[in-house]
Amino acid sequence: MALIVQKYGGSSMADAERIRNVARRVTKARQTGNRVVVVVSAMGGTTDELIRLAHEICEQPESRELDVLLSTGEVVSSTLLAMALRSLGHKAISLSGAQAGIQTDATHSRARIRNVDPKRICEELDRDNIVIVAGFQGITDELDITTLGRGGSDTTAVAVAASLGAERCEIYTDVQGVYSADPRLVPEACQLEEIGYEEMLELATYGAKVMHPRAVELGELYNIPILVASSFSDRPGTTIRGGISMEVRNKVRTIVHDLDVAKITIVGVPDQPGIASAIFQPLAKASISVDTIVQNASIDNITDLTFTVAESDLTRAMSLVEPVAQSIGARECVSDANLGKISIIGTGMQNTPGFAARMFQALYEAGINIQLITTSEIRITCIIEETRIKDAVRALHKAFELDKGKR
């Protein structure tokens, strides 16, 4: 009898009717002979409502208390799903993160899972229960409740699957799966049947909102196949797994883009040790994520340093960077909020020449100017004007022949 872990997100659990729908889907998995563990997010909107409540009480809610508060959202949805399953005649039980043995460090609001002790889950499975686990939360050695931050419930699901040696982890969400490009921009975009962990990691990091990179990383680490599919349809979805066949290697698999990009350039930076650290330390302390960093070769010991941040962080980032720039004797700081990021992703790219050239050529032919370029082993990213992103995605989708269904 196979063991599978399913995860349902907030929009799949938004109200009683949808929860009953999820119960029917879980039932189907159970009836095909599987043992089933279900990880749930809070009902859509609940977490925001709880945060609003906390901010009504005080401006800066303390993170331990906020974690306890937010954790109730997933407890509520887990009990409701258990009730719905029972009313369909199934044995089901809900467990909080603590009861499910999700042990974390004590970093409130973005705790990391240290270990999953699946004892209670196993006991309940042995009692023939469908086990519903409240996602997004865990417990410290001190028995204090933590939350896992962004992508938390996905991470819970993959961690539970790993600890149980599950056959696979199924992430049900409001998208159909992973596409060769955003289907809203490219109608010809194809859904991928499968994708490797590394590719999915780049995809998740470089703009696709399908899944959080943390959960993908964990899946790779424990080699758990992850199915991403819609909870609103019966279409097949995309499987993320290792050992993708040779045929699909060495080619571009997806185009991914991100509009939430702003650029800061510090002009005329003296090229000496410690400068980068002086600039980026304050940003890290303020939890501002710095993405692409480019430093030009210096001329006369003077260089320019450019990096990107999320558009929403730009004002804060500038207020931190400007005094530093002044103190290290840089000439000036300039910023541009109207940028976007476009990436091509595919394993083996580094080993196969010509991908970058083809990308640049396609953008050139579309009349799109490239401002910054970064690469990884399986990804090439260009920063361009935000207004040209749509054209760029279409041009690259065509150039790499992704709309022909050759996956």
Next chain:
Amino acid sequence: MALIVQKYGGSSMADAERIRNVARRVTKARQTGNRVVVVVSAMGGTTDELIRLAHEICEQPESRELDVLLSTGEVVSSTLLAMALRSLGHKAISLSGAQAGIQTDATHSRARIRNVDPKRICEELDRDNIVIVAGFQGITDELDITTLGRGGSDTTAVAVAASLGAERCEIYTDVQGVYSADPRLVPEACQLEEIGYEEMLELATYGAKVMHPRAVELGELYNIPILVASSFSDRPGTTIRGGISMEVRNKVRTIVHDLDVAKITIVGVPDQPGIASAIFQPLAKASISVDTIVQNASIDNITDLTFTVAESDLTRAMSLVEPVAQSIGARECVSDANLGKISIIGTGMQNTPGFAARMFQALYEAGINIQLITTSEIRITCIIEETRIKDAVRALHKAFELDKGKR
């Protein structure tokens, strides 16, 4: 340094503004040099909302899951109060019932507290924290969450106070304290400064909604003085405690009434062993609380059996009692929903003659017919027509000279 336990009910915690108000009150207790543990109910309305949600999912939610669901209400309010206290500059921490060591049996939805292990509470007090405990909930040996049923948070507060050897337990609610009669019916009613546990128990059981009898019983068992006062004013409240002075003994202290009364009479019951059991067993199984039971002396081995139930239980009770009445050969079943209960309460009543006579005389003078009478050592109760309750309360308040402030 004294240790006190405070409890705030749902109406005191209804929104952010009221929670901040509670925080200020707690602060005052802290600043006068006390160590403070606060037990909270869910924000007013939350529990009903969660029950509604459960019933949207299924008609008969399973009680284990319902308990987990409902327990989130008190967790939410406890974290919000902790945040409010921290924003006032105090050290504060919220604990769930489980974290606070509230150990119960496994009777979901009306669990009984078996033991309180105050280890974590003590540790947090030693760290100079104000400790906020989520009321109404506990945890079984299996680490499953339970709720305590009606009066649960009051019971949590007194149990925690007992386990910590607190100096007193303060129950803050939306009433000022205990009165000689309901001040809405009797404007001259006086607030009592103090009252004995036994009197309070009768009061709570016979209609006063101030506090649940369970919590009073627990206070008596561990001899914890309980202050009942309003969270919306600074008026002194009423203290429930043992060893009330001689002076206030041997007199009527309060008049208490209850409009939620219905009567069932089984007419022409053969007077033989096992009859009462046959009638009351099915009611007990259906969790219908039977209050006053009166059986007349039998004539020719035929008697009438009368008992009262809550008005809301009448239809269900009749449907259970009628077939039994038929099967034991009783003549008929009649019911009356329009009744009320009025009681006079005071310790030492049994030892002092004349109380009953004075009560009956006063009701007679007001032209009120008495349908049933029951007594305890410290209480005399009459069942009368619901429409005459107001007159009866006033007549008795006057007859026993309670409006003269002689407490």
